[in-house]
Amino acid sequence: MFELSKERQMLIKMVREFSEKEIAPLADELDRTGEFPNETTMKLCRLGLLGLNVPKEYGGAGLKDVDKVLTVMEVARACSSTGEMFAVQLLVNDIIVHHGTEEQKHKYLGMTCKEGKLGAFALTEPGAGSDAGGLQTTAVQDGDYYILNGSKCFISNVGPHEGDYAIVITVTDKAKKTHGGMTAFLVDRDTPGFTVGKLEDKMGIRGAAVSELIFEDCRVHKSQILGKVGKGFHIAMSGLDSGRVGIASQACGEAQAALDAAIEYAKQRSQFGRPIATKQGLQWYLAEMATKLEAAKLLALKAADLRDRGEPAGMNASMAKFFAAETANEIAAKALQIHGGYGYMKDYAIERIYRDTRILTIYEGTSEVQKIVIAKELLK
Numbered sequence: 001m002f003e004l005s006k007e008r009q010m011l012i013k014m015v016r017e018f019s020e021k022e023i024a025p026l027a028d029e030l031d032r033t034g035e036f037p038n039e040t041t042m043k044l045c046r047l048g049l050l051g052l053n054v055p056k057e058y059g060g061a062g063l064k065d066v067d068k069v070l071t072v073m074e075v076a077r078a079c080s081s082t083g084e085m086f087a088v089q090l091l092v093n094d095i096i097v098h099h100g101t102e103e104q105k106h107k108y109l110g111m112t113c114k115e116g117k118l119g120a121f122a123l124t125e126p127g128a129g130s131d132a133g134g135l136q137t138t139a140v141q142d143g144d145y146y147i148l149n150g151s152k153c154f155i156s157n158v159g160p161h162e163g164d165y166a167i168v169i170t171v172t173d174k175a176k177k178t179h180g181g182m183t184a185f186l187v188d189r190d191t192p193g194f195t196v197g198k199l200e201d202k203m204g205i206r207g208a209a210v211s212e213l214i215f216e217d218c219r220v221h222k223s224q225i226l227g228k229v230g231k232g233f234h235i236a237m238s239g240l241d242s243g244r245v246g247i248a249s250q251a252c253g254e255a256q257a258a259l260d261a262a263i264e265y266a267k268q269r270s271q272f273g274r275p276i277a278t279k280q281g282l283q284w285y286l287a288e289m290a291t292k293l294e295a296a297k298l299l300a301l302k303a304a305d306l307r308d309r310g311e312p313a314g315m316n317a318s319m320a321k322f323f324a325a326e327t328a329n330e331i332a333a334k335a336l337q338i339h340g341g342y343g344y345m346k347d348y349a350i351e352r353i354y355r356d357t358r359i360l361t362i363y364e365g366t367s368e369v370q371k372i373v374i375a376k377e378l379l380k
Contacts, residue, residue, distance in 0.1 A: 076253025
């Protein structure tokens with residue numbers, strides 16, 4: 001079903017070589033310092049990857065969701081933090097492509113493709129994580145403007161100096177809420193009343209910027225509405241479908257890195273006079289890990305293929321995200337176990353990968369939420 005064309009094989013080869021040369025060598029440093037991969041972001045921009053899923057008329061490469069999956073896998077395999085930044089930007093691109101006006105597309109997609117400017121998807125709030133209907137950030141109309149008040153938390157691609165604009169989901173009609181009461185806005189970082197709050201100190205993906213966004217009487221012109229008034233919840237949910245495919249791809253890349261590390265270590269490490277790779281019990285571990293990873297990749301590719309063909313993909317996106325995230329955590333845990341005591345030490349990459357994978361079952365909808373989405377579709 002997923003026989004790769006020569007063009008896609010060349011894309012994978014190009015991204016893999018770039019990732020191994022330019023991204024992987026920085027992974028440990030980004031984890032140690034918590035610094036954002038700014039230089040890598042600009043290199044991805046110059047390579048045309050930051051606008052991978054942006055139509056050519058707006059400065060992008062015009063590639064498909066399947067290409068996104070294949071590319072995110074390679075970047076995340078080299079560095080989880082960089083993979084997270086990349087996946088989030090592709091999500092933001094996708095939302096603007098599908099819901100933006102021509103003016104918005106030229107401005108925001110253009111600045112990403114040409115200048116490496118980054119966007120954020122601001123949905124989550126302190127009291128509204130899995131329950132998107134519980135949003136408290138409001139947008140009240142005042143003539144040709146809307147006044148935004150509230151805060152968002154755990155927002156990726158925004159830091160003290162990182163991030164240039166955000167897609168902000170707000171409540172414009174409290175009575176309607178998810179049924180026509182939410183509206184999305186494109187808000188530039190330099191808009192008065194929009195400030196970046198706390199930069200989160202995270203367990204993993206430490207090089208990815210994740211921050212609090214604060215809106216205090218933030219005046220946004222009506223031309224910054226993304227889509228239509230009252231369609232914010234729909235835009236957010238469609239965005240999550242795209243985002244879940246991206247996170248599934250990220251999970252596959254991180255799982256591949258863990259499996260690679262386990263195989264290499266098993267070949268090199270000797271106990272009782274023989275490489276531990278000769279032990280049947282360990283071989284079974286590796287076989288299970290590789291098989292589940294292959295299944296996760298195929299789920300992600302299927303969801304992407306459905307999206308590319310314009311077919312409903314919500315359930316498949318949730319299946320891919322759920323299975324890939326859980327699988328990445330399982331593979332990372334087994335890879336660390338194969339490393340033994342050394343795997344617990346920061347001298348080995350698996351220690352970092354193990355921490356990086358933990359977020360995968362939480363953001364873009366927890367594993368529990370994915371199962372709710374899947375079951376709801378099955379029981380229609």
